[in-house]
């Protein structure tokens with residue numbers, strides 16, 4: 125993989141339209157809810173979702189706090205097209221396909237860009253929270269570092285980082301389950317995550333208070349939720 129290419133949402137061999145049904149098998153509602161709990165968006169916040177893919181997390185965060193500015197960034201126009209349709213399908217104050225009425229949720233803003241270009245795409249020092257789910261395991265180690273550095277640059281001082289991704293696979297069952305992801309996304313990029321590299325990379329990017337705040341066992345391996353802040 126060259127420096128500017130990326131692994132698409134559903135991996136190297138499957139079309140983007142298969143992504144949402146597959147990720148639904150990963151206890152998605154549980155771990156996305158935990159991410160939203162840690163992001164805890166406030167009305168004036170600017171929240172940036174890096175590698176937002178088909179937009180499920182950005183749409184959820186906008187539902188949690190409609191007055192927050194939520195910006196989804198992804199290099200894949202096909203994934204962003206799904207995200208736009210998904211956001212447009214959310215009724216006022218409701219969920220896609222739901223019927224509830226209430227405060228219009230509005231939609232996230234969508235921007236095309238790679239994670240390592242984040243500061244140029246969104247603006248250095250502009251974000252209160254940067255969040256990212258299931259992205260770094262798809263990136264080569266130099267790109268993981270570059271994306272984390274760009275996240276740091278994009279956050280304001282005191283801003284919050286929330287990352288949900290495959291982390292250290294601590295049991296034989298989780299290592300076995302994670303092989304499905306390794307098949308789809310390649311071993312070279314995914315194995316460092318399984319070996320537990322992320323907390324070190326997050327700290328080396330300049331973040332403080334780096335914590336593995338949650339772990340969720342799924343049929344595709346153990347997901348970790350890392351939180352940190354910019355000094």
Ligand SMILES: C[S@@+](CC[C@H](N)C(=O)[O-])C[C@H]1O[C@@H](n2cnc3c(N)ncnc32)[C@H](O)[C@@H]1O
Pocket residue numbers: 130131132133134147174175176177178179180181197198199200203237238239240256257258259262263267271
């Ligand atoms: C597995 S999908 C996760 C999508 C979404 N965050 C979610 O939770 O469903 C990974 C996404 O990361 C994007 N991606 C891959 N490499 C990236 C990079 N270097 N910078 C930003 N996004 C990247 C892909 O285009 C894809 O949409």
